[in-house]
Amino acid sequence: MSTPPFVDLPPHTQAIQLPTAGGPLAALRATPPEGVSRQGIAVLVPGYTGSKEDFIAVLAPLAQAGYEAVAIDQRGQNESAGPEDPEAYTLPRLAADLGDVLDALSDTTGHANAATDADTGTGTGTGTDTGTNADGAARIHIMGHSFGGLVAREYALARPTRVRTLAILDSGPAAIPGRSAEQAKLLVAAASFMTSAEIWAEMQKMAAAEGAPGHPDECVRDFLQRRFEHNDTGMLVGMGTAILSATDRTAELAAAGLPILVAAGAGDDAWPVGLQKEMATRLGADFVVIEDAAHSPAAENPAVTAKVLADFWAQKG
Numbered sequence: 001m002s003t004p005p006f007v008d009l010p011p012h013t014q015a016i017q018l019p020t021a022g023g024p025l026a027a028l029r030a031t032p033p034e035g036v037s038r039q040g041i042a043v044l045v046p047g048y049t050g051s052k053e054d055f056i057a058v059l060a061p062l063a064q065a066g067y068e069a070v071a072i073d074q075r076g077q078n079e080s081a082g083p084e085d086p087e088a089y090t091l092p093r094l095a096a097d098l099g100d101v102l103d104a105l106s107d108t109t110g111h112a113n114a115a116t117d118a119d120t121g122t123g124t125g126t127g128t129d130t131g132t133n134a135d136g137a138a139r140i141h142i143m144g145h146s147f148g149g150l151v152a153r154e155y156a157l158a159r160p161t162r163v164r165t166l167a168i169l170d171s172g173p174a175a176i177p178g179r180s181a182e183q184a185k186l187l188v189a190a191a192s193f194m195t196s197a198e199i200w201a202e203m204q205k206m207a208a209a210e211g212a213p214g215h216p217d218e219c220v221r222d223f224l225q226r227r228f229e230h231n232d233t234g235m236l237v238g239m240g241t242a243i244l245s246a247t248d249r250t251a252e253l254a255a256a257g258l259p260i261l262v263a264a265g266a267g268d269d270a271w272p273v274g275l276q277k278e279m280a281t282r283l284g285a286d287f288v289v290i291e292d293a294a295h296s297p298a299a300e301n302p303a304v305t306a307k308v309l310a311d312f313w314a315q316k317g
Contacts, residue, residue, distance in 0.1 A: 002047070002054040002145075002296035003215060007223045010060040018072065020100035022088070026079035027072045027101075028052045030059035039066035040131060040141055040164060040317060041105055042309070044298075045098060046071070047146025047171075048184070048239045051078035051227050054145060057302035058309070065310040067141070072101060074151070076235025078227045089238025091246065095154035098142070102155075102162055106138035131164045131317065141313050143167035145298065146270060147176075147243045153253055160256045165317050167261040167309060170295050172271030173279040174248040180270045184240045191236035197229045199236075250282045259316035260285035263308055265293030265300065286312065 009015070012033050017024040032038055042062065044055045052071035062069040075097055076082025076089060131139040141164045144152030149171025156163045176184060190199050207214075215221045253260070262280035264273045266289050273289065280287035288308050293300040 001049040001224075001228070002299050003224065004053045004056045004220065004299050005302070006217070007053055007056065007219055010056065012063045013056075013059050016070075018070075018101050018104045020075075020097045020104075022075055022083070022093070022097055023081055025072050025075065025097065025101060026052065027070050028056065028059060030063040030069045032063050032066050032068065036064060037066050038068070040313065041068045041070065041138065042141035042143060042313065043098070043101060043105070044069060044071040045142065045144040045148035045152050046074065046077065047144075047148045048243050049077075049187075049228065049231065049236070050145065050148070053078075053223065053227070054296060055298045058298045058306040061303065061306035062310060065306070065314075067310065067313065068105075070101070070105060072098075074148070074235075074239075076232035076239070078230050082232045082235050084232065084234040086234050086238035086241060089235055089242060091150060091154040091242055092158075094151045094239075094242075095158060098151060098155045099159060099162070102138075102140050102142075105140060139164035141165045141167070141317060143169060143309060144171060145169045146171050146295065147239060150243065150246050153249065156258060157249060157252055157256060160258055163258055165259040165261070165313060166253075167263065167312060168276075168279075168285075169263050169297065169305075170265055170268050170270060170276070172275050173250045173282075175246045176243050176270055177272075177275075181244060184244055188237050188240035188244070191233040191240070194233075196231045196233055196236070200225060200228045203228075250279055254283045259312075261288065261308075261312045261316070262286070263288040263290055263297070263305075265289075265295055265297045266291050267294035270295045286316075 013030040016027050016029050046054045051073050055071040073080035142152045149168040156166045264276045290297040297305040
């Protein structure tokens with residue numbers, strides 16, 4: 001799971017709730033400070049066992065670059081409630097939640113402020129071109145990390161005209177392989193008969209037996225425990241099943257004609273970096289390796305990750 005370097009809200013960021021048909025999702029929204037030209041809206045989707053806080057260190061730099069950056073908890077994760085039924089966590093259902101999030105952001109202050117800035121020069125920023133489709137709806141940048149990349153891909157295939165660009169971060173073309181798959185299978189099995197708190201306790205025993213050091217920041221340690229214990233077990237089973245059974249839809253995504261970025265931490269140990277590079281080639285997409293990072297570049301090397309994203313959005317959006 002991703003470990004954020006800190007958990008205090010950064011500048012220009014607030015906690016919000018976004019409506020979906022399945023219930024509200026918790027989110028963090030960073031907005032460009034006064035005097036910064038607005039460049040668009042970006043939604044950041046976390047992976048399995050992750051949360052909006054995985055992106056907390058990139059929110060302020062993305063806002064400084066002119067982007068309204070919105071990081072979400074998916075249903076059943078952390079502060080977003082979810083159903084107990086594992087069948088509620090299929091890729092299509094999670095993609096439908098993402099679509100509701102995009103609709104809400106198109107209809108509320110982010111898009112409205114952007115339009116106001118563009119038309120009148122007023123609002124919280126200056127200048128704007130968030131991009132719209134033929135129906136006048138906002139087209140939004142989407143970035144999905146790990147399992148979130150599969151969710152973002154699912155939505156992009158279903159509603160390509162709503163997607164301004166798609167960034168896939170440390171995610172692969174299909175089901176997660178190798179050692180990560182074995183870990184996901186163990187978690188799915190455990191969540192079938194244990195509570196999240198019981199699973200966390202067992203994980204800590206294993207970590208202690210292996211001599212793994214805890215995070216030096218007590219606030220981060222407390223957050224990691226609280227986040228995992230708040231995960232719905234239905235989500236742990238459902239998302240775990242989805243990440244283990246995802247099919248390769250690379251050819252379909254390539255045919256959609258979207259601007260796509262594939263980026264990976266140099267030390268990623270989930271989907272092999274070579275496999276991600278091969279996927280980028282099949283997609284005709286840009287491929288970037290982020291140094292000094294493993295599976296969670298937004299937490300491990302946030303400055304470079306934010307620059308990679310902002311540069312991609314500026315060039316391709």
